[in-house]
Amino acid sequence: MAKDKKKKIQRPKALPPKGFRDYFGAEVDERNAMLAQISEVYHRYGFDPLESSAVETVEALGKFLPDVDRPNEGVFAWQDEDESWMALRYDLTAPLARVYAQNRNDLPSPYRRYAMGPVWRNEKAGPGRYRQFYQCDADTVGTASMAADAEVCAMLSDTLEAVGIPRGDYIVRVNNRKVLNGVMEVAGLAGDENEAARGIVLRAIDKLDRLGVEGVRALLGAGRKDASGDFTEGAGLDDAATDVVMGFMDAKRDTAGETCARLRELVGESAIGLAGVDELEQIGELLSAQGYGPDRIDIDPSIVRGLGYYTGPVYEAELTFEILDDKGRKRQFGSVAGGGRYDDLVKRFTGQEVPATGVSIGVDRLLAALREKGRMETKAKGPVVVTVMDRDRMGDYQAMVSELRDAGVRAEVYLGNPKNFGNQLKYADKRESPVAVIEGGDEKEKGVVQIKDLALGARLASEIETSEEWKAQPAQKEIARGDLVAEVKAMIARAEG
Structure with a gap:
């Protein structure tokens, strides 16, 4: 007797009904x-x-x-x-x-x-x-x-x-x-x-x-x-x-x-x-x-x-x-x-x-x-992305975004796999983030963080693979950890101005 062929699973098409659309x-x-x-x-x-x-x-x-x-x-x-x-x-x-x-x-x-x-x-x-x-x-x-x-x-x-x-x-x-x-x-x-x-x-x-x-x-x-x-x-x-x-x-x-x-x-x-x-x-x-x-x-x-x-x-x-x-x-x-x-x-x-x-x-x-008529605001208004250099220090990164949010700044911690730093930057680019924040072990010891203007985010995300390359970019700035909120707000204001 011939074996029954495994019935092919009929999956639904990932399409909206005719005459409907999605808004992002x-x-x-x-x-x-x-x-x-x-x-x-x-x-x-x-x-x-x-x-x-x-x-x-x-x-x-x-x-x-x-x-x-x-x-x-x-x-x-x-x-x-x-x-x-x-x-x-x-x-x-x-x-x-x-x-x-x-x-x-x-x-x-x-x-x-x-x-x-x-x-x-x-x-x-x-x-x-x-x-x-x-x-x-x-x-x-x-x-x-x-x-x-x-x-x-x-x-x-x-x-x-x-x-x-x-x-x-x-x-x-x-x-x-x-x-x-x-x-x-x-x-x-x-x-x-x-x-x-x-x-x-x-x-x-x-x-x-x-x-x-x-x-x-x-x-x-x-x-x-x-x-x-x-x-x-x-x-x-x-x-x-x-x-x-x-x-x-x-x-x-x-x-x-x-x-x-x-x-x-x-x-x-x-x-x-x-x-x-x-x-x-x-x-x-x-x-x-x-x-x-x-x-x-x-x-x-x-x-x-x-x-x-x-x-x-x-x-x-x-x-x-x-x-x-x-x-x-x-x-x-x-x-x-x-x-x-x-x-x-x-x-x-x-x-x-x-x-x-x-x-x-x-x-x-x-x-x-x-x-x-060109009357709509087209500038990117994505969130500030706090990158993750050490997954065991997630509490520190969450504290950063809490401070930014309390000050009225839209912000989030990168929640994907932090192993490949370049992927974090690609994510920030896709989110149209105005600023990325980085704090590795060295920064933590010194009481500083790195912040980066992402106006050139698309190019940077495709070229940078390591945190060292990221730090070397001219738009990057090292600041005192206590100045995070003020400096990020100033960087966003310059980008919008």
């Missing part, structure tokens, strides 16, 4: 630093922090995502043991509606909160398009005043400048869904029977920057086939109705007053459309009174936002500076934030209308923009 030290540090800057602005405006669960019931989240053709309509959902459906949050706004409805008797009204954290969308993954990403939101719940919308736009403008996007490199564009609803009435798309078509129109307009005028016209009509051959069903509008919608997208004029006048012409006698124009005028007047001109915040009818829960003003922050794409072509960076008014979202829970408005910043997009 510097990236996480950059994000945290930027979130601290954003939260400082939000806090200054009077908003309080809120952390809510990453998981909500599907019922609580609602179905508002534009990618309705994706599994579970764009969310990551599963059925719990009691057969209820739960999902990862797809944004930070839908959970806020649930939180407010649940705690409305205990919260101030209006309630002003900000939130930061990851969200998940079951979207088609692609280059630079991930299914998990960070958002940073601020919302006001409980007021219908257009002052709340104007304030959110002003705060968004201030936030972009606070993190390093100068005036002139961004524009916050403002529109109103009510105006678009009025235009749809004129185009014959009013009524529940046209709800699906209206959704297609919203998604089509929201893709203007990516698809261009002809691509949007195709989606408003019979549909569009992309370069891969995939066909997207259109809204089925005739040419006359398509012209009305396209006219809305082309209504931008030289001044806000002229733009609003053109929008009044487009909405005709539509009551909801005229109400939307009135709200845009109010927002413009409030922003002007605070000193926010069209160079920072402007009325633009081409902005609609893709999510289905917006009911009034909508806004989007676009970065206007040019970058080079993968093919070396110039293009504008594009949108990094958006939001709007959603007066019906809390009503789903309470049965009573609770007006609300807010904005969401795409953290990863904004970080990428700051890198493009």
Whole structure:
């Protein structure tokens, strides 16, 4: 009988799921630093922090995502043991509606909160398009005043400048869904029977920057086939109705007053459309009174936002500076934030209308923009590494790092095999350490330590094998053991200066 072949072990592939990625030290540090800057602005405006669960019931989240053709309509959902459906949050706004409805008797009204954290969308993954990403939101719940919308736009403008996007490199564009609803009435798309078509129109307009005028016209009509051959069903509008919608997208004029006048012409006698124009005028007047001109915040009818829960003003922050794409072509960076008014979202829970408005910043997009502008701190900020020359004296080395840490210096002892000193230096180089510390037996007897500036760490780590060679390098300095903290801090300060 043939011997059974030993079954080959099937090991899992060490890869993240499609559409997901890992973030390492510097990236996480950059994000945290930027979130601290954003939260400082939000806090200054009077908003309080809120952390809510990453998981909500599907019922609580609602179905508002534009990618309705994706599994579970764009969310990551599963059925719990009691057969209820739960999902990862797809944004930070839908959970806020649930939180407010649940705690409305205990919260101030209006309630002003900000939130930061990851969200998940079951979207088609692609280059630079991930299914998990960070958002940073601020919302006001409980007021219908257009002052709340104007304030959110002003705060968004201030936030972009606070993190390093100068005036002139961004524009916050403002529109109103009510105006678009009025235009749809004129185009014959009013009524529940046209709800699906209206959704297609919203998604089509929201893709203007990516698809261009002809691509949007195709989606408003019979549909569009992309370069891969995939066909997207259109809204089925005739040419006359398509012209009305396209006219809305082309209504931008030289001044806000002229733009609003053109929008009044487009909405005709539509009551909801005229109400939307009135709200845009109010927002413009409030922003002007605070000193926010069209160079920072402007009325633009081409902005609609893709999510289905917006009911009034909508806004989007676009970065206007040019970058080079993968093919070396110039293009504008594009949108990094958006939001709007959603007066019906809390009503789903309470049965009573609770007006609300807010904005969401795409953290990863904004970080990428700051890198493009060279505004991120790129200097190495690794820990000081205390090398180990005698493993029996680990207590001495731990005492050194304790002194450095107590003084606010990031520091660690090398915890690998200390036998090969060159490996310790290679480790320090990989950690992007600013300074390495050495104390052998001779140094211990003399009451001194050696400290080394690692600006040339990569070259040194590849060439040095012994502690004697290390000591011979010109950047090395012998100091009294009692001066360790002061000398290390001074060396770090020189490197950062």
